[in-house]
Amino acid sequence: MTKRLLDCNTSDILNMGKTQILEAIAASEGRVVVTEIIGAFQPVLFNLSNAELACAFGSDMLLLNFFDVYNPVFNGIPKVLKENIIKEIKRLTGRIVGINLEPVDVSQETIGEINDISIGRKATVETALKAYEMGADFILLTGNPGTGVSNKEIISTLKAINNSLGDKLILAAGKMHAAGSLNEAGENIVTKADITEFINAGADIILLPAPGTVPGITMEYVKELVSFIHSQGKLAITAIGTSQEGADSQTIKQIALMCKMTGTDLHHLGDAGYTGIAIPENIMDYSVAIKGKRHTYTRMARSVNR
Structure with a gap:
């Protein structure tokens, strides 16, 4: 019988x-x-990676953002061959590690400044395969602010990646904010119809904005979507992708409990508290709010050599 990840x-x-x-x-x-991490930025603790810092404060899983599979950079870890960076992060932290890949839709109507991103960050079968070969356990198809990612392109790319790697990689999909899309903002970020298409395209986990992080996204709205996801036999992850991972502790705890009440399976904290990582204390406070000090401190203290 499979252990709880908690244990x-x-x-x-x-x-x-x-x-x-x-x-x-x-x-x-x-x-x-x-916990979402950017390794291309200077780590908070200078000579120790943000991945290790996040784990020290209770993160169960790591998600690498701004990670270019063709030109990977992760500051704060010992120098290794570029193709071994993810494996080294896993060795140092003992955690499940995934990366963001972004399905950019150049055909859609956008809002705000749109930023071009490197080929190694874009979602394709080739970048997904490279991520798998580098040691990634899961891939999240989503969009950073101003990248022009759309649900339509997520579905198309997800289907192609699932056909090639669906038996090897955990595939997650969804948006935590509009990501520059004019027509996919607020309650239009994700709908039941989008979720159905994500699942049909091969998603194992559906990502939704956490209640209170995007205008119009309430606990009741997310709860309905999470219940629908579970009815389809899939997992849900609620995400803080609006820099509120850098909010005060009380706000973090409030979001945490709202997310717990929606029934979500996983809780995501973004990378914009400090540069490239949530405020470390907020990782711990969020964890304590949803699972108490016993499980939080156990995760923080457990040796990677066990």
């Missing part, structure tokens, strides 16, 4: 495949914290 040591995680990881997340009953 897993590094040695347990190393022996898990895709199905076992998903089962371990589901068995944790809404108590898994996913």
Whole structure:
């Protein structure tokens, strides 16, 4: 029987495949914290990576953002071959590690400044395969602010990646904010119809904005979507992608409890608290709010050598 991710040591995680990881997340009953990290920026602690810092404050899983699979940079870890960076992060932290890839839609109507991104960050079968070969456990198809990612392009790209790598990689999809799309903002960021298409295209996990992070996104709205996702046999992740990972502790705790009440399986904190990482204390406060000090401190203290 698969352990709850809450109880897993590094040695347990190393022996898990895709199905076992998903089962371990589901068995944790809404108590898994996913922290987004940017390694291309200067780490908060200068000579120690933001990935290690996030794990020290209770993160259960890591999500790498701004990670170019063809020109990977991750400051603060010992010098290794570029193709071994993700494996080195996993060795140092003992965590499940994924990356963001962005399905940019050049045909849609956009709003605000749109930023061009490198080929190694764009979502394609080739970049997904490269991420898998580098050691990624999961891929999230989503968009950073001003990248022009659309749900239509997420679905198209997800289908292609699933056809090639769906048996090897956990695939997550969704948007935590508009990402520059004019017609996919507020309650239009994601709908039941979008979720159905994500699932049909091969998504194992559906990403939704956390309540209170995007205008019009309430706890009741997200709860309805999470219930629908679960009815389809898939997992949900609520995401803070609006720099509120840098808010005060009380706000973080409020968002955490609202997300817990929606029934979500995973809780995402973005990378914009400090540069490239949520405020570390907020990672811990969020974790304590959804699973108490016992599980939070256990994750913080557990040796990667177990």
